[in-house]
Structure formats: structure tokens, C-alpha cells
Amino acid sequence: MKRRTFFSLSAMGSASLLFAKSKMNTVRQYQGSGIKVIATWNVPNAVDSALEQLNQSASALDAIEAGCRVEESDLSNSSVGKGGLPDREGRVTLDACIMDAQGNAGSVVFLEEIEHPISVARKVMENSPHVILAGEGAQQFALEQGFEKTNLLTESSKAAWEKWLETAQYKPIINIENHDTIGMLAIDNAGNISGGCTTSGLAYKMRGRVGDSPIIGSGLFIDNEVGGATATGMGEEILKSVGSFLIVELMRQGMHPQEACEEAVRRIAKKGGDRVKDFQAGFVALRKDGETGGFAIHPGFNYTIGDSKGKTLLTPSTLF
Secondary structure, X not given: OOHHHHHHHHHHHHHHHHHHHHHHHHHHOOOOOOOEEEEEEOOHHHHHHHHHHHHOOOOHHHHHHHHHHHHHOXXXXXXXXXXXXXXXXXXXXXXXXEEOOOOOEEEEEEEOOOOOHHHHXXXXXXXXXXXXXXXXXXXXXXXXXXXXXXXXXXXXXXHHHHHHHOOOOOOOOOOOOOOOOEEEEEEOOOOOEEEEEEEOOOOOOOOOOOOOOOOEOOOEEEEOOOEEEEEEEOHHHHHOOOHHHHHHHHHHOOXXXXXHHHHHHHHHHHHHHHHHHHOOEEEEEEEOOOOEEEEEOOXXXXXXXXEOOEEEEEOOOEOO
């Protein structure tokens, strides 16, 4: 290659790189819009709790923890926290993760006998050198942090498990067994965004099974320069796409949150092939300027948005 040609191409490459960086920086400069909360599914009490925190000038992280704890303690919710449906051995195991505006994250997987995994995940983030703790180690850490053991299996969940044992057939049902998560994103008065995700996982799962919910990048991802995303549905399928990270990166490149959610769902559906008729996957996204999005493979998914004006339950369009 001639020296002049080399310098010419180098100059073009440098110019392109500078243009790309300039464009990226432009995309990322979102302005705040005031407090906002978005959560998977119809969870008005959880959103109210998060909004109450934000209205008192609490951080988005505090709001996320407070909102998720509401669902973890709701005995009528058989897919999150206490009262969650057990695995096929009859034992309730919980997963959760949390992520703050500085990019810090904490997660617990396969946690037993502790009511609030979202709070334990926060302790992992703030009081340990790790991101993920699992099983007995996660429980030991929780006890050391002052949490108490509690029986998570309620009489109604136990009765449902005993009924399932009569046939012991495992087939996830769209929007029932897959309605297994609360994922929540929030923006506070300072314009910072945080997120959390908590679940008891698929009902009657194999012992030790962990889905996407506690995995940073799959069930949840936050980038304070851009926004956040969180997922619900069949964790095995969502894990394969690292869907929440994908959505945030698509928003970074200029996609609206709605477009980014739709693209993530399309990719999961494409990989699923003929199996896609049998599983659900849905996402919600929140950009730093308050713009939101939500999308799912099949009908039945909804999500709750709350801000200074009140709450709204939205039913998004779907792929099929």
C-alpha cells in the first residue's frame, strides 16, 4: 500500500471513529423527566411503595428495594417471595438481583428460608466483594447480615404442590407459570436510575434451577447514561439472548425503548423456532428521559407505570 494511500485511509478511519463517538455521546445525553417507576405485571401496591419513597426524595435504589419487598411479602402472589410455588421437591427457592446508578450489582440465587431476596441482593452488592451468592452460602450471608429464617411455603402453595404431585407433569403455561417475576425500574429526583428483579422461579422446577431473573444483563440491566430494562417470562429463553443488556445497548444507539423491546423479543422468538408457541417472554424499558417501552411474544403480559401524576396499567402489543 502506498504511504499516501495509507495516511488517507487512516484519516478516514479516524474521522469515522470520531463521528461514531460524537453520535454516541449525542444519543446518551438524555435529560431527566422527574420521578418515574415501571414494573412488570399489575403490581399497583409495589409501584405505590416505590413512588412513596421517591416522593420523599429517596434514591431510586431505595425505591426499588421498597417496591420489590411489597410483592415478596404478598401471600396472594404465588410467583414471588413468601408464598411462591415450590420446586418439584416442595421447597421454595428464591432468586433476585439489584443494580444501582453507579453500575454496582448484587444477586442471590437458590436462596431458601429468607423472605426478602431483593434486600439480601442489595447487601451482597454493598457489603461483600462479590456480585452473586448462591444456595447455602447466600443463606449464611443473609443470616450474618441480620435476616431471619422463615418458612416460605404457605398452606395454599403446599396444597397446589400436592395437587401437582398427582400427575407430576411439567409443562410451563404461558402467563401463569411464566408470570414468575417482578422486574422494576425507577428514576429519582436526581435523575439517577436503578432496577431490581425478584422471583420464586418457575413452579415445580427441577431443584437447583435458576432462570434469567437474578442474572445481570439477562433479567435486568442498568446504565445510568442511557436507561434500564428488565424481563419476565421463560428464563431459559431470555438467558440465551442477554435481553436486558441488548435493550439498553439498542437505546444507546438511538432506538426508542419501545423499538428496543420489540427487537429483543423478535430475537428470542427467532431462536425459539417452533417452540415459541409454548413460551412467553416480555420486557419493559425505561430511558433516562422518562420514555418507556414494553413488548412480549404473546398476549397476556402487562406492566404498570407510575409517576407524579399517578399510575397506569398498560397492555402492550405483542409479536403474535
